[in-house]
Structures are given as structure tokens and as C-alpha cells.
Amino acid sequence: MNTNTIEDLVAQAAAAKSASRILARLSTQVKNQALLNIACALETDHAEVLAANEKDYKAARSDGLDEAMLDRLLLTPERLRGIASNIRDVAALPDPVGETLDMRTLPNGLVAGKRRVPLGVIGSIYESRPDVTVDISALCLKSGNACLLRGGKESLGSNRALTALIHQAISRAGVPVEAVQFVDNPDRSLVEAMLKLKEYIGLLVPRGGEGLIRFVEEHATMPAVTGGIGVCHTYIDRAAKLEQAANIVFNAKVQRPTVCNALDTVLIHMDVAGECLPRIASELCSAGVELHCDHRALSILGPHHGLNAMPATEDDWGREFLSLTAAVKIVDSLDDALDHIETYGSGHSEAIVTEDYSAARRFLDEVDAAAVFVNASTRFTDGNQLGLGAEVGISTQKFHARGPMGLRELTSYKWVITGNGQVRE
Amino acid sequence: MNTNTIEDLVAQAAAAKSASRILARLSTQVKNQALLNIACALETDHAEVLAANEKDYKAARSDGLDEAMLDRLLLTPERLRGIASNIRDVAALPDPVGETLDMRTLPNGLVAGKRRVPLGVIGSIYESRPDVTVDISALCLKSGNACLLRGGKESLGSNRALTALIHQAISRAGVPVEAVQFVDNPDRSLVEAMLKLKEYIGLLVPRGGEGLIRFVEEHATMPAVTGGIGVCHTYIDRAAKLEQAANIVFNAKVQRPTVCNALDTVLIHMDVAGECLPRIASELCSAGVELHCDHRALSILGPHHGLNAMPATEDDWGREFLSLTAAVKIVDSLDDALDHIETYGSGHSEAIVTEDYSAARRFLDEVDAAAVFVNASTRFTDGNQLGLGAEVGISTQKFHARGPMGLRELTSYKWVITGNGQVRE
Numbered sequence: 001m002n003t004n005t006i007e008d009l010v011a012q013a014a015a016a017k018s019a020s021r022i023l024a025r026l027s028t029q030v031k032n033q034a035l036l037n038i039a040c041a042l043e044t045d046h047a048e049v050l051a052a053n054e055k056d057y058k059a060a061r062s063d064g065l066d067e068a069m070l071d072r073l074l075l076t077p078e079r080l081r082g083i084a085s086n087i088r089d090v091a092a093l094p095d096p097v098g099e100t101l102d103m104r105t106l107p108n109g110l111v112a113g114k115r116r117v118p119l120g121v122i123g124s125i126y127e128s129r130p131d132v133t134v135d136i137s138a139l140c141l142k143s144g145n146a147c148l149l150r151g152g153k154e155s156l157g158s159n160r161a162l163t164a165l166i167h168q169a170i171s172r173a174g175v176p177v178e179a180v181q182f183v184d185n186p187d188r189s190l191v192e193a194m195l196k197l198k199e200y201i202g203l204l205v206p207r208g209g210e211g212l213i214r215f216v217e218e219h220a221t222m223p224a225v226t227g228g229i230g231v232c233h234t235y236i237d238r239a240a241k242l243e244q245a246a247n248i249v250f251n252a253k254v255q256r257p258t259v260c261n262a263l264d265t266v267l268i269h270m271d272v273a274g275e276c277l278p279r280i281a282s283e284l285c286s287a288g289v290e291l292h293c294d295h296r297a298l299s300i301l302g303p304h305h306g307l308n309a310m311p312a313t314e315d316d317w318g319r320e321f322l323s324l325t326a327a328v329k330i331v332d333s334l335d336d337a338l339d340h341i342e343t344y345g346s347g348h349s350e351a352i353v354t355e356d357y358s359a360a361r362r363f364l365d366e367v368d369a370a371a372v373f374v375n376a377s378t379r380f381t382d383g384n385q386l387g388l389g390a391e392v393g394i395s396t397q398k399f400h401a402r403g404p405m406g407l408r409e410l411t412s413y414k415w416v417i418t419g420n421g422q423v424r425e
Numbered sequence: 426m427n428t429n430t431i432e433d434l435v436a437q438a439a440a441a442k443s444a445s446r447i448l449a450r451l452s453t454q455v456k457n458q459a460l461l462n463i464a465c466a467l468e469t470d471h472a473e474v475l476a477a478n479e480k481d482y483k484a485a486r487s488d489g490l491d492e493a494m495l496d497r498l499l500l501t502p503e504r505l506r507g508i509a510s511n512i513r514d515v516a517a518l519p520d521p522v523g524e525t526l527d528m529r530t531l532p533n534g535l536v537a538g539k540r541r542v543p544l545g546v547i548g549s550i551y552e553s554r555p556d557v558t559v560d561i562s563a564l565c566l567k568s569g570n571a572c573l574l575r576g577g578k579e580s581l582g583s584n585r586a587l588t589a590l591i592h593q594a595i596s597r598a599g600v601p602v603e604a605v606q607f608v609d610n611p612d613r614s615l616v617e618a619m620l621k622l623k624e625y626i627g628l629l630v631p632r633g634g635e636g637l638i639r640f641v642e643e644h645a646t647m648p649a650v651t652g653g654i655g656v657c658h659t660y661i662d663r664a665a666k667l668e669q670a671a672n673i674v675f676n677a678k679v680q681r682p683t684v685c686n687a688l689d690t691v692l693i694h695m696d697v698a699g700e701c702l703p704r705i706a707s708e709l710c711s712a713g714v715e716l717h718c719d720h721r722a723l724s725i726l727g728p729h730h731g732l733n734a735m736p737a738t739e740d741d742w743g744r745e746f747l748s749l750t751a752a753v754k755i756v757d758s759l760d761d762a763l764d765h766i767e768t769y770g771s772g773h774s775e776a777i778v779t780e781d782y783s784a785a786r787r788f789l790d791e792v793d794a795a796a797v798f799v800n801a802s803t804r805f806t807d808g809n810q811l812g813l814g815a816e817v818g819i820s821t822q823k824f825h826a827r828g829p830m831g832l833r834e835l836t837s838y839k840w841v842i843t844g845n846g847q848v849r850e
Contacts, residue, residue, distance in 0.1 A: 025790065104812070110801055112811055117793070119823050202823055223648065223824040244846040251848030364841050365450065368542070376535055376844030385849065386537055386840070387529070398544050398627055398837035399648040400825040412823030415811070416789050419801030421669040423676030424810065 003185040006193045012181040013200035016121045016146040019178035023144045024118050028095040030174055031142055035091040037169035038138065039084035045165065046080050052161035053130065060128070060154040068258055072129045073155055083131050086390055087138045093389045096408045097144045100416075110422050114413040118144035120202035122410060124392065125191055125216065127208045128152030133159050136205070136392050137166050137180045143410040146179045148201060150194060153186030160184050191215075198222035205393045205405070210320075225405060227370070227396035230260035230348030231320050232378045235337040235363070237354035238269040242276040244375060245353040249280055251377040252351070254287045257324050260394060261349045261371075261381040264320055265327040267337045273300055273330045281307050281328070289324045292316040296330040318344035334359050338366055345369060347396045349378035370396050370403040428610040431618045437606040438625035441546045441571035444603035448569045449543045453520040455599050456567055460516040462594035463563065464509035470590065471505050477586035478555065485553070485579040493683055497554045498580055508556050511815055512563045518814045521833045522569040525841075535847050539838040543569035545627035547835060549817065550616055550641065552633045553577030558584050561630070561817050562591050562605045568835040571604045573626060575619060578611030585609055616640075623647035630818045630830070635745075650830060652795070652821035655685035655773030656745050657803045660762040660788070662779035663694040667701040669800060670778040674705055676802040677776070679712045682749050685819060686774045686796075686806040689745055690752040692762045698725055698755045706732050706753070714749045717741040721755040743769035759784050763791055770794060772821045774803035795821050795828040 003009050042049075053075040060073055096116050103113025122145045126132045133151055140147040151159045163182040171177050183190055195204065198221040205225050206216040216224050234252055236245040252263035268277055277300050281291055285307045292312035293301065301309050309328075316327040317340070331337045341350055351373035352363040360374045371381040381403060383391025388406030395401050401409035428434050467474075478500040485498055521541050528538025547570045551557045558576055565572040576584045584607055592602040608615055620629065623646040630650050631641040641649050659677055661670040677688035693702055702725050706716055710732045717737035718726065726734050734753075741752040742765070756762045766775055776798035777788040785799045796806040806828060808816025813831030820826050826834035 021793075024793075106810075106812060110805060112805075114828075115789075117823075223822075241846070247846060247848055255849050360843070364540075364843075368446075368449075369839060371840040371842060374843040376842060376847040377849050379849040380535060380537075380842060380847065381840070385531075386842075387531060397648075398542075402837050403539075403840045412827050414794060415796040415806070415828045417796060417801060417805060417811075418785070418789075418799040421666075421672060422801040422805065423672055424680055424802050424804040 001181070003183045003190060006190065009183060009190055009193055010197065012183070013121065013148055013197045015178040016148050016181045017200045019176045020118065020120045020146040022176055023141070023146055023179050024097070026144065026175065031095065031144070032091045034141055034170040034173035034175045035087050035138055037173050038134065038166055039087040039091070041165050041169045042080045042084040042087070042134070046077065049080070049158065049161040049165060050075060050077070052157040056155055056157045065154060069128065069154070072127065073158070075130055075158060079131070083134050086135065086384070089384070090138050090142050090389045090407070093142070093407060095142065096411050101413065108422050110417055110419045112415060112417040115416045116408070116411045116413050119410055119412050121146045121148060121200055122392070123148045123194060123197070123201040123204040123222070125150045125194065125204070125206045125208070125212065126152065128154035130155045130158040130162055132207060133162050133182070134166070135390055139390055139392050139407060139410060141170065141175065141179065143407045145410055146181070148181045148183065148194070150183040150191060156184065156186055192219060195220045207393050223400065225393055225395045225397065225401065227348070227394050228260050229320055229346050229396065230262070231264050231318055231344060231346040232261060232349045233265045233267055233341050233345060234263050234351045234353065234378065235267040235331075235341070236269060236272065236276060237334060237352055237356060237359050238271045239356035239359060240272060240276075240353040241355060242272060242279070245276060246280050246283060248351065248353055248375070248377050250283050250287070252379055253284060253289055253326050254324070255377070255379055258322050260320070261378050262322070263326060263378060265317065265329060265344070267329050267331050267340060268297070269337075270296070270330050270332055273297065277301065277328070281309060284326060285309070287324070289326055291326055291328050293328040294330060297328040300330070320346070334362060338363070341367055348394070349373065349381040351376065351378050370394065426606070428608045428615065431615065434608060434615055434618055435622065437608070438546065438573055438622045440603040441573050441606045442625045444601045445543065445545045445571040447601055448566070448571055448604050449522070451569065451600065456520065456569070457516045459566055459595040459598035459600045460512050460563055462598050463559065463591055464512040464516075466590050466594045467505045467509040467512070467559070471502065474505070474583065474586040474590060475500060475502070477582040481580055481582045490579060494553065494579070497552065498583070500555055500583060504556070508559050511560065511809070514809075515563050515567050515814045515832070518567070518832060520567065521836050526838065533847050535842055535844045537840060537842040540841045541833070541836045541838050544835055544837050546571045546573060546625055547817070548573045548619060548622070548626040548629045548647070550575045550619065550629070550631045550633070550637065551577065553579035555580045555583040555587055557632060558587050558607070559591070560815055564815055564817050564832060564835060566595065566600065566604065568832045570835055571606070573606045573608065573619070575608040575616060581609065581611055617644060620645045632818050648825065650818055650820045650822065650826065652773070652819050653685050654745055654771050654821065655687070656689050656743055656769060656771040657686060657774045658690045658692055658766050658770060659688050659776040659778065659803065660692040660756075660766070661694060661697060661701060662759060662777055662781060662784050663696045664781035664784060665697060665701075665778040666780060667697060667704070670701060671705050671708060673776065673778055673800070673802050675708050675712070677804055678709060678714060678751050679749070680802070680804055683747050685745070686803050687747070688751060688803060690742065690754060690769070692754050692756050692765060693722070694762075695721070695755050695757055698722065702726065702753070706734060709751060710734070712749070714751055716751055716753050718753040719755060722753045725755070745771070759787060763788070766792055773819070774798065774806040776801065776803050795819065
């Protein structure tokens, strides 16, 4: 279905809603077959997808899209194999739909419990990353939800080709093609229109920069999962193993700096800063990291070493860098670190490195974030890494789901209550 | 703290937010002691509450408040004992905070799982029912949440006295009084202001009529639990035990007609309507129920019997009566009943009466509602009846919580991940 007008969009949303009633009752077997068909097609029947992607890529390059975004736009046979492998992982996960929770017999003989059901229609608005089109379609299908997808304009041709591939693949498994709706029109007015469709869309998942998230928060009429903005701290405690701390900080900052769970600020206890900061700074800088340091950190580092270190400004605390930049601050105590994180954190991922049992326990108890870590890299806040298979996004809100959102987080439940004539007294 | 201005309201919300950080880490013992103190005070130290309530009641009566609302406003020593008993039930329930979910060791040695945490500050806007002030305070305290409460204007004096009682009681247990904030100003502009305080209020629970719910849905900037509107059907299948069906329908309609889980429409399979409708109609009418019947039901009942039966209009389907009125429709099949419920139901509580296994199973599978029943009264959709102790409200949305919201439904979780130096490859 082409999205030429707002009426077309509404018709797509309504078709998704109708399809969602069928999806809610599909067997696990049929859903898994649909996923395996998609995986196969991505590996073997991808000529049109790659051709469309090449066109998108060339146009985006000549329009001057930056390298990081070009990289996200690009599909290759190898990348398609990676996406196919993720989809097979999702197929292998247990089906959340129908799972029964807290079932019990009440004193009056009623048997009551909750049964997981899909949410209905998931809407998603995201950047020019065609892999997201496939990931979200797969998670929605497996969790019995229909979806309405609106990807970035640079990936329009790729997404059209991928949607055609998905439709063919799921249709062969007996899944209605209306289950996956793609908004094939880059007009911004359709985004606003989509946010008004609460009659059809049960949950909206925006994936993108802060601008998009704020826009959705302000204009969405349906529940939306907001998140993805990660101002992540790693606190090196007085009792840290310093080599471990250096490895964790390096990994959290450098392994993939453009993502939300990458490190933004290192906090270091003053008692160990003299010993560990120079090493950490030198390792980071040799990987190209620019350091924005408070005055105590700067005075430890001194003017020498050829380090790329400069004074931090107030703006640096609480900033999500999404690049090879890190802020560095020396703190007097665990309490100071906790205060700093409470003030400047975004509630995404926070880590402590310590061998001190009580410090670890206090950090886990007191830090209010989607994920709190002891002696590990914040880069593990990720649906796949935490065993959820994949994720439609990472929530930093407390309502409904927090942290990586996988299959189960795309469900609701209903109370199922069976009796033999019970009435209320 | 008095709420004279919007600034006062913001200060109350901010104080609640600060207090919520302390509440999140209170021991179960301290929280339970606070609840038991409130229960004791309600039973033994209630002179000021009863005096204030008498004043409220007299003023409301002379202002012409209707009998049902006057009844909800009234407090008596006996009713206070009932409220105290509910609070002791809440104290006896397990503490949801700190409960650990899905903890496991991942292949890389990380130990990861979810830990339940409070939401923060719960806001509630409700009618002139002073018992709600105590119920919500108790549920919030036990689940580690602070609350900001705004009750109806007729109950202002009662709520002030109850808040003073609660503050004294929890303070003696070592709980900060800022945990329970009451908006002691009936000005409507404060309701609108409250809906804008998303910086402080994590979840809003409106309790009241459709007007309030819609207003909150439209204006709340924070997540809100919408629901409480129940258009509830009971379907008497061809294979129903007719005596059981009559009892269930009578209970669902008559036991407490003013509440959301009371029956609104009876659907009867045409094969059994001739036998069971006259009996059901006569029982309902002798309890004062007015019946709005489709033409087939009317022709079964005939013009005689002294029944209070009249033709239904299109408006009657999908209407929440909240009174001694019921709509009656004869359907050709289970499919027709399912279609009718899908078209006119509000997703609250739906029941089938049947001895047919497949019909029961289809009803449970296919009806999309917060609670689906086989052979029981819809009146059981209630936190206390389903073993949750009490409820802050009943959600008919699918996001976060569905059905009765008790302690667990007032929590979120955080991922807790402990390692020994893991970094991501």
C-alpha cells in the first residue's frame, strides 16, 4: 500500500489494527516460519534490496550525508546475513504470547491468573537504518503485534524493497501482509499525523536523536517509549582494581562510541586518581578520545604527555557525547559520585568499579537507572547481550518497561478467571 | 503544607519527589509499622476526622449532593474500622520492592536480572470519597512511592483531618510526612497545574467519571492510567446452566450497580432465550432493574408480566449504566456475541456462562478485555477479590498494567548486572 496522503496512512493503521487481531492468535509455529522465511530471503533473494540500497547510498553520499550515517544506511550481503542471523535468534526464543502468570485458585474456588497478550499495533519512527525495519518487524511478528514503520527518508528505497521481501516471506507462511505496514512517503507531516492515531497504534517507539524523542514526547497521543538518551557514568572507586577499571572504561568509551550505552563521564575517587588517571587517559587518547577534565584531573595529567585533554565546562557534565569524547571528574567519595550521577545522569546505564562489597551494594541500591553495573562495561545494556534476543529500543522511563525492550516488553496481559457459578457476596 | 497557589503545589510535588528517594529505601518493617499506626489511629483517634466529616456531609447535603455521592462521602466509626482492616491487609502483603526477577548468569559470567523499584511519586485525582485518600496513601507507602492527592471538594475537611492523622501515624514510624501530600485547595486550576508536573509525578491515576478520565487523557503530560469505564457484558451461551446464568447475571447487575464492573448488557443465545429470559427478567425487575431490550427479547417477554422492559435504542449498546438498568440482546451464535463485545465493549470485564468447553476456550482466547470470565460474575474484577489486597484503580489500557492495580502495579524495575571485569567484544 502506498502512503500518498494522510488518509492512506490512516487506512494503513486501520489495516494493521485488523491484522493485529489475527496475529494475536497465530500459532508460534506459523510466526516462526514467517521469521525463518524472512531470514532465508535476506540471504538468498536480496538482489532488489541491494540494488535499492545502492541507489539510496549513492544519493545520500552525493547529498553529503556524514560518514557515520552513511555507514548505518549501507546494506551488504554480509550485513544481510547478520540481520538474518538475528531473526533466527528471535525465532528460537520462547513465544511470550500465551505465557501464564500468577495463576492460582482463590479461596472461593475461582481460578484466576494473567495471560500474556500482544499490545496490538506498534508504531515506530526511526532514522535511515534499514536494518531496523527488519528487526522491528521480526520482534513485532513474534510477539503477535502488527507494526506501522516510518524510517528515515534516505533509506526509502531500501525500506520499500525490504518491505516487499518481508511481505512475500510472511505471506508464504500464512501471515497476513497487512501485519507489517511501511509508510513509504518521507513527508514530515505524516509523522505528526501518525502521532495522532491513538485509536489504532497502541505503543509508539521512536528511535533516533534527542530532537525526535522530544517531538514524540510532546505530540504523541498514545503511550510512547521514550529513552535511548544515555548519559552514562563509570565510577572508579577507591577500592577498584585499577587494571580492570582501565579496561572497562576503555571498552565503554571506545568499543562503539556512537551508541547510547557508551561512556560519557568517568568519575574517579581522588585516592586512586593519581595512579590510574594517567594510564586511562593515555589509553583513551591513543584511541583518539578527547578528554574534558575538571581542574583536579587536569592537574594530575599536567600539560605534557601529548594528551588531548582540555578543561571541562559545566555543559560537559550531563552531556551525551556519542563520539570519541569523554568528561573526567575527580570525586572525594562514593557519596559525591552518587550525587553527581543523580544530578547529571539520564537514568540509562551507570557503572561502578570496586572490590568493596558495601560500595558495590550501595551503588546498586541507590543509583536510579535502567541498568546499574558492578565491574562491567555499560555497553552491555543491550537486548541481545542480556539474553532478550534483540530489542526494539531501550527505555529510560519507569512505566511499562525499563531498559532493553524485547519480545516480552511488547506484550500486555489479560486476567483470565474461570469459575463454576461464583457470585460476589 | 497548605496549597494556596500553584507555586505551593509545585513545592509539594518537589517535596514528594525528595521524599520518594527516602521511601524507596525504607525497610518493609518501617513501612508496615507506618501502616499499622494509621490503622490504629483510624480506630481509636478519629474524633477530629469524624467531626470534620460531619461538617462536610452537612454542607454537601444542604448543597443538594445526590444520595449516592453523600453515601460515598460519609465516614462512620464502623467504616473507619473497615478502612483500618484494609490497611492491615496491605501491611500483611509481601513487599514488592526489592523483589528480584529473571536473575541469571549469562554465558560471559555476568549475573543479570531485574529488581523491582518504586515508580517515585504517584499523583491521584478523585471524587469526594475520603476512604480513597487512605487507601491510596497506604498502597503508595507500602510500594515505596510518595503520593500527591487531590480529592473532591465536598470532602476537603475530611481529607485535611485524615492527612493530619496519616502524617502523625507515619511520622511515629520514622517515615517522612512529605511522603503523603494532599492538595488542600478545591480550585480546579490546580488540577490542570498538577497534570503538567511530569518532572515530579511519575504516574497519574484519575478515579472518577468519564469526564475526568477524558480530561486527564487529554491534558496529562506524564503517564496516566486510564480506565475505570466498564461496559460489561455477560453472554449466556446455548450450553449454559440456566440457573447459574440467572444467578450470575443477577449478581453482576444488582449487587452493586454503581461500579465499573457491574453488568451493562446481557447477551443471550437465541436457543435458550425463550427459557431463561423470562426468569432473568422477572428476577431483575423485582430488584428494581429497568430493561432495555432488542426486539427479539421484547417479543419473548411480551407486553405482560408487569416487567419494566422497553425497546433498546442504539445508544444502549456500549453504554455504562452505573445504575439499575440493563440492556438485553438476543444473539444467534457465539460469534455474534463476540462481535457485539468487540464492537461495544470497553475492554473492562466480560463473561460467558457455558458448559461448552470450546465455547469457553474461544471466549477466553478471543475477547480482548482486562478481565475475561467463565461462569462467574464480572463483579470479581477487583484488587481485593483477586488477592492483590487493594487497588488504586482498574486499568483498561494495555500499557504498564491492566486490570486492578495493586502494589506490584505501582512499581518499575531496574536491571542489576554484576561482573568481574567483563567488557564487550
